[in-house]
Amino acid sequence: MVTCVNDAMFPETGKAVVRLLERLGVEVDFPAAQTCCAQPMVNTGYLDEAVPVVRTFVEAFDGYDAVVTPSGSCAGSARHQHAIVARRSGDPALAAAVERTAPRTYELSEFLVDVLGVVDVGAYFPHTVTYHPTCHSLRMLGVGDRPRRLLEAVRGLRLVELPGAAECCGFGGTFAVKNSDTSIAMGADKARHVRGTGAEVLVAGDNSCLVHVGGVLSRQQAGVRVVHLAEVLASTEEDAADEPPQTSPATAVGRAPLQGERTP
Amino acid sequence: MPAFPAAARVALADTQLRHNLAHATRTIRDKRAAVVGEVAQWEALRLAGAAVKESALLDLDRHLEQLEERLTAAGATVHWARDAEEACAVVAAVARAHGVDEVVKVKSMATAEIGLNEALAAEGIAAWETDLAELIVQLGGDLPSHILVPAIHRNRAEIREIFRREMAAAGRPAPDDLTDEPAVLAAAARAHLREKFLRAKVGVSGANFAVAESGTLVVVESEGNGRMCLTLPEVLVSVVGIEKVVPTWEALDPLLRLLPRSSTGERMNPYTSTWSGVTPGDGPQEVHVVLLDAGRTRALADEVGRQALRCIRCSACLNVCPVYERTGGHAYGSVYPGPIGAILNPLMKGVGQAGPEGAQTDSLPYASSLCGACFEVCPVRIDIPSVLVDLRAQVVDAHRGDRGVKGEAVAMRAAAWSFSDARRLAWAERASGVAGRVLTRLGRTTLPGGRRAAGRLPGPGAAWTGARDLPAPPRESFRAWWARTRPTQEDDR
Numbered sequence: 001m002v003t004c005v006n007d008a009m010f011p012e013t014g015k016a017v018v019r020l021l022e023r024l025g026v027e028v029d030f031p032a033a034q035t036c037c038a039q040p041m042v043n044t045g046y047l048d049e050a051v052p053v054v055r056t057f058v059e060a061f062d063g064y065d066a067v068v069t070p071s072g073s074c075a076g077s078a079r080h081q082h083a084i085v086a087r088r089s090g091d092p093a094l095a096a097a098v099e100r101t102a103p104r105t106y107e108l109s110e111f112l113v114d115v116l117g118v119v120d121v122g123a124y125f126p127h128t129v130t131y132h133p134t135c136h137s138l139r140m141l142g143v144g145d146r147p148r149r150l151l152e153a154v155r156g157l158r159l160v161e162l163p164g165a166a167e168c169c170g171f172g173g174t175f176a177v178k179n180s181d182t183s184i185a186m187g188a189d190k191a192r193h194v195r196g197t198g199a200e201v202l203v204a205g206d207n208s209c210l211v212h213v214g215g216v217l218s219r220q221q222a223g224v225r226v227v228h229l230a231e232v233l234a235s236t237e238e239d240a241a242d243e244p245p246q247t248s249p250a251t252a253v254g255r256a257p258l259q260g261e262r263t264p
Numbered sequence: 265m266p267a268f269p270a271a272a273r274v275a276l277a278d279t280q281l282r283h284n285l286a287h288a289t290r291t292i293r294d295k296r297a298a299v300v301g302e303v304a305q306w307e308a309l310r311l312a313g314a315a316v317k318e319s320a321l322l323d324l325d326r327h328l329e330q331l332e333e334r335l336t337a338a339g340a341t342v343h344w345a346r347d348a349e350e351a352c353a354v355v356a357a358v359a360r361a362h363g364v365d366e367v368v369k370v371k372s373m374a375t376a377e378i379g380l381n382e383a384l385a386a387e388g389i390a391a392w393e394t395d396l397a398e399l400i401v402q403l404g405g406d407l408p409s410h411i412l413v414p415a416i417h418r419n420r421a422e423i424r425e426i427f428r429r430e431m432a433a434a435g436r437p438a439p440d441d442l443t444d445e446p447a448v449l450a451a452a453a454r455a456h457l458r459e460k461f462l463r464a465k466v467g468v469s470g471a472n473f474a475v476a477e478s479g480t481l482v483v484v485e486s487e488g489n490g491r492m493c494l495t496l497p498e499v500l501v502s503v504v505g506i507e508k509v510v511p512t513w514e515a516l517d518p519l520l521r522l523l524p525r526s527s528t529g530e531r532m533n534p535y536t537s538t539w540s541g542v543t544p545g546d547g548p549q550e551v552h553v554v555l556l557d558a559g560r561t562r563a564l565a566d567e568v569g570r571q572a573l574r575c576i577r578c579s580a581c582l583n584v585c586p587v588y589e590r591t592g593g594h595a596y597g598s599v600y601p602g603p604i605g606a607i608l609n610p611l612m613k614g615v616g617q618a619g620p621e622g623a624q625t626d627s628l629p630y631a632s633s634l635c636g637a638c639f640e641v642c643p644v645r646i647d648i649p650s651v652l653v654d655l656r657a658q659v660v661d662a663h664r665g666d667r668g669v670k671g672e673a674v675a676m677r678a679a680a681w682s683f684s685d686a687r688r689l690a691w692a693e694r695a696s697g698v699a700g701r702v703l704t705r706l707g708r709t710t711l712p713g714g715r716r717a718a719g720r721l722p723g724p725g726a727a728w729t730g731a732r733d734l735p736a737p738p739r740e741s742f743r744a745w746w747a748r749t750r751p752t753q754e755d756d757r
Contacts, residue, residue: 040676040679049680211734
């Protein structure tokens with residue numbers, strides 16, 4: 001599943017997942033009927049509105065061996081929240097479909113490590129990186145050290161510790177807007193920790209958290225890039241060779257290719 | 265009390281407060297993590313604690329009746345209070361019957377919840393807090409901002425100033441050579457409080473637990489002031505929430521082991537006091553117990569939320585909460601702040617009520633990023649994030665019939681409409697791609713890596729772009745790319 005945020009705002013993450021999984025010999029399909037995991041509605045309390053969205057999810061993915069999504073948050077939604085929505089709908093067929101899809105929905109690092117059994121995915125990413133374990137990956141799903149193990153196996157990558165890594169970045173879906181002052185205060189502290197590491201790149205498994213922290217970092221002109229885990233893992237030496245020399249990020253004006261994007 | 269976002273804004277602007285809170289919560293958090301790490305079977309202990317409270321709640325009526333029977337047999341007078349008003353009236357009546365104009369108190373969340381001090385003051389009776397932090401808060405004319413450390417938002421220099429300014433009017437004045445050394449401040453408080461303990465005829469307490477089988481109330485504390493309040497006065501009134509009852513002493517065991525490590529980061533609490541009615545010639549010779557509902561049965565009736573009544577008031581969830589760490593306790597508008605307050609208050613008061621108080625209550629389930637740190641540390645495994653989400657749904661449902669159109673509801677309905685059908689979503693993404701091209705031209709910022717940012721957005725979007733850049737939407741969505749580059753796939757979108 002390419003989440004709604006990735007689909008509409010960060011298509012490069014979805015492309016990276018496809019490239020990575022195909023490189024590892026997985027047959028990838030993108031059922032075009034898919035839309036969203038319904039988390040925006042569920043987390044804001046609009047459970048009635050979430051019912052048709054969950055229905056769309058299970059109809060699109062019923063019948064596949066595994067649903068892989070580059071988001072701990074969306075995988076957590078499918079695994080823990082869809083059942084709540086289905087119960088509310090009072091539709092036993094929907095509840096049964098949720099029971100089929102929920103346990104087969106994996107966050108990317110879980111799928112790579114647990115299902116495919118790989119840690120070294122053959123990636124090359126010659127940068128200093130710090131990693132933020134997003135809350136839903138860490139606590140709702142319990143992905144543990146899987147993303148770190150994957151990153152540590154990436155050639156050229158230097159991983160530096162992020163202080164207070166397990167603390168929430170302050171995104172929290174509609175929390176970022178409903179309680180924007182608190183959200184920004186949390187994001188500012190996260191950004192301060194990221195800057196303190198001296199890393200060039202902040203990596204996480206959820207673009208929603210990255211757009212928040214990245215937005216704060218960018219406003220501070222911190223010069224730190226935010227890159228999704230999938231894009232790091234999809235990168236190869238070939239990509240690095242294609243990458244033009246980096247100008248100072250804070251002053252760059254041209255459109256440099258995003259990590260993992262193939263130049264035409 | 266304003267709704268949470270507005271109250272939080274005030275707290276966030278107070279840099280001293282934020283510094284004090286960040287320092288204090290980090291210290292307690294680290295202490296807790298260290299002592300919890302010493303217990304090999306912590307998870308099993310948590311499960312045992314949760315199970316004990318859960319089963320006690322399932323048979324609450326039976327346990328409460330047994331508690332009343334045993335307490336009465338031991339010479340105590342048991343009162344039942346449906347709400348704050350009834351509970352305060354009982355305490356005031358006892359104090360009036362003994363003709364006193366002051367009482368001493370051991371720190372108690374239940375009496376803070378019902379506003380007992382204010383109710384007694386209205387009858388001309390002064391209620392003196394004897395817990396050190398509560399004393400600081402009371403002398404400072406302030407409100408507690410933490411369950412365990414009510415004066416967490418104050419630093420040493422501020423405390424010295426409060427003692428110098430306010431102690432004289434309340435009793436024994438602070439010594440002239442008062443410094444901000446913790447030991448010197450504590451000595452001043454001790455001298456001030458000792459006079460009160462020896463003078464007071466009536467003591468008021470809460471209870472951490474109530475054991476039904478023997479009719480025993482239990483208070484755990486660190487300072488010994490509670491024990492003074494429980495033993496020195498001639499008359500004792502204890503106000504106890506009905507959810508505090510456990511059936512047996514055996515059931516109490518995991519809770520007494522979970523509480524100190526979770527709350528103060530200690531292996532064992534320094535003082536555990538228990539009392540059962542009246543013992544002739546020893547301690548208070550007249551004992552009253554007020555069993556308080558005040559919304560607890562309402563919470564008990566909530567299928568998802570009732571687990572909140574397991575809470576043993578350890579405050580571990582406050583200390584790990586990133587929202588609490590930045591806003592402090594006052595923003596929650598209740599004696600129960602932080603994650604547990606964000607669920608307990610709506611559960612006990614009920615959501616969807618009209619007026620500013622209703623709006624404040626309704627704002628609490630949203631005062632969380634749902635990061636889950638609270639659930640992770642809760643010693644009785646209250647799944648606070650799930651309860652928060654359920655309460656959000658209750659808030660939304662309670663307002664579905666409201667007059668006037670709410671922007672958020674419209675946005676959610678619109679999002680659900682486009683997410684219910686991929687063709688609609690694809691159309692919305694094409695529109696956002698067009699908007700992206702416009703925003704790219706308007707935006708002047710380039711994100712590191714080269715992507716253009718959208719400019720500052722008007723309306724509700726300003727809540728985002730006020731302090732955060734937002735990447736402009738890309739020209740092509742993922743699904744459009746997939747359809748374009750994988751023509752072999754059947755696709756008619």
